[in-house]
Amino acid sequence: MTFVELSPGVEAALVTSYGTALRVMRDPSVFAKDPRRWRALTEGRIPHDSPVLPLMAYRPTCMFSDGDEHRRLRAAVDDSLGRVDPAWLRGLIANTADTLIDGFSRNGTADLLSGYASPLVFGVISGMFGCPAPLATRLLRALTEIFNAGDHAEQANEDAAQCFGELIALKRNRPGNDLTSWMIEHPAELSDLELVHQIAILYGASTEPGSNLIANSLRLLLVDSRFSGSLSGGTLQIGDAVDEVLWKDPPMANFCVHYPVHDVLLDGVWLRAGDPVVISLAASNTDPALLTHDRTGNRAHLSWGAGLHSCPAQQEARLIAEIAIERLLDRLPDLSLAVPVDTLTWRPGPFHRSLQALPVVFPPEAVARNTVSAPHAEHPR
Template sequence: MSHPLPPATCPAHGLTTGLLPLAEAVGSKDPQGAYRRLREQWGSVAKVELEPGVPAWLVMGYRELLTITRQEQVYSRDARNWRDLDDGVVSPDSGLLPMMAWRANVIGADGPEHRRLRQPLDDGVARIDQRRTRRQVEAMCAKLIGEFSGRGHADLVNEYATIIPMLSLASLFGLDSGEGRELLRALIALFGSADDSQVGNRHFEEILADTLRARRDEPKDDLTTALLRHPNLRDEAEHLQSMVVMISAGNETVTAWISHTLRLMLTDPRFAARMHGGRLGVDDALDEALWRDPPMNNMPARYALSDTELGGQQIRRGDVLILGIGAANDDPAVRSATGGVEPGNRAHLAFSSGAHVCPAQVPARLITRTAVNTVLHLLPDMRLSIPAEDVAWRPSPWTRVPVSLPVDFSAQYGAVAEAGAGTSQ
């Protein structure tokens, strides 16, 4: 049965906009259902609301999404082209700005400038020692599991999936675990795009700026030092923003990827049976999770450089377009008739497409695969301790991360977990 979309109300003017608030779709129990109803109403490109009074186009068509990511001469990544921001529709205090405002980094650039700023990220990822990183991540995972395994219960989001990516990334950049956890708290606020978003953003950048200053005085064999030495980066601001992009984008998305894969294991008997029965390898399981619930459910943003048409909608110069990755993966034009995902199919758009495709797909998969493998090996009888339908979601128009995944398991596995670090060669 189809349910009508709820109208949105702008408190400042008391007007009913009739547009779906994007955060409501991301945080709903059935985001695909919300996107399908939007598709029925609008087609492949739908008008939504980012916050009260701030509209955007949500691009839900697979082909349309490829169009806007591959035609930067029409759809820019530079938020200085956002008309509603220039006209004051978006408040200077808006929680959207830490995610959407222009910064002097690779995300906000097009063309040659983008390629200049992208190269340090690609070079940084290429220098990662994957075998050493896998061993380090595995040891971190086993240590965390060892801390709670004796209890017989845990929260796999807040005690595991949220912590592993940040500690892994912090280690690559030469930060200790305490600094990594501090960064994590700031990032959760930033990605929420709520009232504390700008405070979280400032604190996040302060920690990274301190790390950069320390590496200037004492270089180390880490990604922070590599960025400081890269010839493409011209000044302190570009060093800082390169770190911001690599850590913020990597942490939140990997947290979501780990969480979704474990959630499917705990709530979808078919998915779990295929994994336990050997019919679905871990990498295939990871890709199925990306198809069904991509970490960035919606990704900001592109800005129209001229009046144009997309998916039957008239797009005006300065309009903002959001990459509806979750909806595009469910586009009837690419979805199988059964709704299932063929093993090995990596045509999903979870890493975006075009010039701005994610540069860190390999380390992201490495961290996620290791985290999933380790917890499945050390806690083989874990089970969700709440009904699957009671899983709630962190508020955000962008990322879809469970508030918690409480599980029970046999406490006898505690001794195994504590001894599990470094068992793989």
């Protein structure tokens, strides 16, 4: 464990051990999630415009709550996700992928992050929430700025909240078969404020990490000799690449913030109650103390979190990534990086592991694709 500054004036303990990370995430009696325990924030020592606040400050959501409040809010999320039809979702992902590939397949070049991974994940998530395109476009700009944790994060946070409020109002007036409508009608009876923040967390936790997972996996497939020899090798190979990225290059390198409920000794260091503890998912996954280095097929990584607050949409996130990669490599099997791999750069930020861009070249696709089975215009009842 080490102590870090997440942004100017924001200090935290950073857990880098796999075993310690599990202890923190699995013991809510000692390590709580509610940021209202954050001592420096409650004492006014965190700048109000700190760029990490949009991702760390309290919101009435299952991510930032404990006990009965967490159980009620998490039930609304789990039950709504449980209503998503897997066949419908597969069709939505495949058709979103093909539409994007159609847009650049004749060019012979593309940025697979800004031109494919990011709009694909955002389009699929927007479809799941029933969010219309003009509203989704505004949301994408705001959420990207929030994850960058830059100078405009505070304004972006306000812009995103406005968009989510509009989406909820739309679905209250015209409910559909989508996550937004299902959460509105859930027996947990979420308030408008809870709905805004819960949908915001689900959007944010799906889009930025989801696009990073696709881009980081594509980078591995393109440059690692174990994969790059036969890019059209199929789903098993793609699944192995996704697993390896989740172990060694996770889309969220550092997150899962917790707050000790009392002073506690952790890894030989005393932590004070209310001081933030951040899990380095990347470091914990590569802890030298882990007994095996061959993790093919092993999914015991911490990239989805662990314990009561583990990611509720793991299956959906993985499905989006694997189908997105499979469709791309089926359509454009001769992809290669347009620049040397060591010139690829990573976006700055304390939490995410995201490339600035993933430029590729390929022989232009000469013929139109065969149309795959289109998803239902609306989620099936």
